[in-house]
Amino acid sequence: MNEERFKREVEAVKSLGDQIGYGNMMTITSALWAKMLIDEGGTDNGVFYPTLLFNMKSGDLTECSISERAGLINLLKKWESEE
DSSP: OOHHHHHHHHHHHHHHHHHHOHHHHHHHHHHHHHHHHHHTTOOOTTOOOOOOGGGOOTTOHHHHHHHHHHHHHHHHHHHHHHO
16 A cells, blocks of 8 residues: 555545535445446445435335435436436
């Protein structure tokens, strides 16, 4: 690992997180990462998706999480098609 590069990247992430909010940054990053993997012909297995507790339904966490993921990816695809 290149320690200087890592330090620069940490500062860049901190700066962006401070600017737009860490939760928002994590949600956007996760959706972009998943979309990239899917666009490359893979799956989004292994992508970390933040899930807000108030979005979860008791006893139905997996289904809710999958729905949330699909919504984020579809939103990115919509915006991409509008460009």
